[in-house]
Amino acid sequence: MKKLLIIAVIVLFFGQLTAQTTQKKSSNKNFKKMNNTEQVQQYTFQLSDKVSRQKVTFKNRYGITLTGDLYLPKNRESETLAALAISGPFGAVKEQSSGLYAQTMAERGFAALAFDPSYTGESGGEPRNVASPDINTEDFSAAVDYLGLQSVIDRNKIGIIGICGFGGMALNATAVDKRVKAVATTSMYDMTRVMSKGYNDSMTLEQRTETLDRLSQQRWKDAENGKPAAGPRNLPKKLKGDEPQFVVDYFNYYRTPRGFHPNSVNSNGAWLVTNPLSFMNMPILTYLKEISPRPILLIAGENAHSRYFSEDIYKMASEPKELLIIPNAVHVDLYDKVDIIPFDKLETFFKQHLN
Known part of the structure; x- marks a missing residue:
């Protein structure tokens, strides 16, 4: 069972680390349609009547144009707002978990930007x-660039x-970008650690x-074909019944x-x-302690397979820091279960430290 668990993590997050040599067509046909004639407007949650949502674009330092949704509280006062940049999980888009987080935090008085990574x-x-x-x-720092230029934002x-794999990116961005005043992660993964060392x-x-x-060796094949090969689907179309619970x-x-x-x-x-190549030799949390004296809030489910990442980061980080374990919760519960995600705690944390 442990071996199955390790293999499942590898396939889900890393793409193909096994002997995959055949070129596969990209399954992301929706992106091509979107860029040509269609805009995919599907969200996994209903738009709240307490907020406005505006599609925005901004460029990162590498010249890549990022797209996000900016959520603002409708009944806001004239003063400028505290703001949050939100992304994740790893392999997700802003119409999923990060958008739900952004909307909920906007309901609580923040400007919140959920964005798709490069x-x-x-x-x-x-x-x-x-x-x-x-x-x-x-990408996180580029989102901070954008937020800081908006007249409605302080x-x-x-x-x-940062959610899931983008929890590690969020911590790394906070360590290097001193404009970020506070950082929180939920169901955090350190993708460089798990890709280079395994589950x-x-x-x-x-x-x-x-x-x-x-x-x-795959690089030779990609060079010969003139384009990089896609791995297997991250998740199967149907479950066989013998998958580890976290894959289910x-x-x-x-x-x-x-x-x-x-x-x-x-x-x-x-x-x-x-x-996985760029993750294998790059431990992104080497300078974790340099987040201090800015605060860190780490949130993880009690029964999450990923819990150890947050616990280890808590041990490594300097004060001020806080680890919040959600009873009975698994990893994906913190993606969208609003009765389990501790939004009250997130609101209190950021109102205290973004002042």
Whole structure:
């Protein structure tokens, strides 16, 4: 069972680390349609009558145009607002969890920007369906750039929320970007750690070497074909019945009406085969302690397979820091279950520290 768990994590988050050599067509046809004639407007939650939602674009430091949704409270006073940049989970889009978080925080008085990371969703960047610890960290800072230029926002009161794999990116961005005054993560993953060391740091040196050799050889194939190969689907179209429980949980979010979105890599596509390469040698939380004296709030489910990431980060981080474990919750409960996500705590945390 432990071996099945490790393999399932690898396939879901890393793309293909096994002997995948055939070129597959990209399954993200919706992105091409969207850029040509269609705009996918599907959201996994209803728009609140307490907020406004505006589609916005902004560029990151690499010139990639990012697309986001800016949520503002309707009944706001004339004073400028504290703001939050929100992204994640890894392989999701703004119409899913990050948008729900942004809307809920806007209902509570914040300006909140949920955005699609580079190379995914409605954001730009080629090739599609690839991630980068550097560029995705930069995406958060680019969102801070955008928020700080808005007249309705106080640029001295900007925080970040990172969900799942973008929890690690959020912490990394906060460490390097001193404009960020506070950071919170939910169901956090350190993607550089899990890709380079495996789930629960179970990858041996031999396995790591074999993986890197395979990915290196894949580069020859990609160069010969003139484009990078897509891996297998992140999630199957149907469950076989022998999957680990956390894969079932992911499936029940991404592959059902509860959380499905056609632009989401996890709902409808696959990462590139070589996606893990930039993560393998780049521990993004090396300078975690430099977030201090700005506060960190780490939120994880009691029964989440990812809980150890938040607990380990809590041990490593400097004060002020707080770890909140949600009783009985699993990883994906913190994606969209509004009766479980501690929005009261998030509101209190950011109102206290964005002042």
